[in-house]
Amino acid sequence: xxxxxxxxxxxxxxxxxxxxxxxxxxxxxxxxxxxxxxxxxxxxxxxxxxxxxxxxxxxxxxxxxxxxxxxxxxxxxxxxxxxxxxxxxxxxxxxxxxxxxxxxxxxxxxxxxxxxx
Amino acid sequence: xxxxxxxxxxxxxxxxxxxxxxxxxxxxxxxxxxxxxxxxxxxxxxxxxxxxxxxxxxxxxxxxxxxxxxxxxxxxxxxxxxxxxxxxxxxxxxxxxxxxxxxxxxxxxx
Numbered sequence: 001x002x003x004x005x006x007x008x009x010x011x012x013x014x015x016x017x018x019x020x021x022x023x024x025x026x027x028x029x030x031x032x033x034x035x036x037x038x039x040x041x042x043x044x045x046x047x048x049x050x051x052x053x054x055x056x057x058x059x060x061x062x063x064x065x066x067x068x069x070x071x072x073x074x075x076x077x078x079x080x081x082x083x084x085x086x087x088x089x090x091x092x093x094x095x096x097x098x099x100x101x102x103x104x105x106x107x108x109x110x111x112x113x114x115x116x117x
Numbered sequence: 118x119x120x121x122x123x124x125x126x127x128x129x130x131x132x133x134x135x136x137x138x139x140x141x142x143x144x145x146x147x148x149x150x151x152x153x154x155x156x157x158x159x160x161x162x163x164x165x166x167x168x169x170x171x172x173x174x175x176x177x178x179x180x181x182x183x184x185x186x187x188x189x190x191x192x193x194x195x196x197x198x199x200x201x202x203x204x205x206x207x208x209x210x211x212x213x214x215x216x217x218x219x220x221x222x223x224x225x226x227x
Contacts, residue, residue, distance in 0.1 A: 044120065045206050047208070050214065050216070102152075103208070104153070104155075105165055105174065107164070110162060
């Protein structure tokens, strides 16, 4: 069964760092497109970043230079390293598997990140 | 990377149809066939309902259909049921290996 489970969320002060993890089962993260999508409280979905099977990474403009998407093939886990966090980064962060036809077919339950002093 | 434009709300009675629009530009919706739609219940993860404009994943009822004309994509839910009451988001590939979601539409079954 295909499954992704996020962890690592929590309360962090502005300017701080946090790393989210997304443990995958039923498929290999290094053979698929893997995405992070976030949703601020009461707001809509926002695409954050992708890592392609070849290892290339891309980000939405608002997180470039602050967030880094990566994976550990041996652990079959996706990561999102978030630095210089701001209040506007407060959101539920979802890990999602992407298809090469441009859609996301499996989503995790989400990890809440709250940036506040 | 501006969000695609969706109406904030849509509604219909059980058995009726509702259509949600998703307006972008030539750089996203109008430029690619990679338009998908997601259903999200409160506090839950999104679920893909339509991909590649008009294709349904296995298990999605055929009451859900998608289309596109120019820079606007649409999701139609026919034969509305109580369980269709949810938030719906469109998404498009936006070029440059980036993706963009719509602003979201809350569907209410009257």
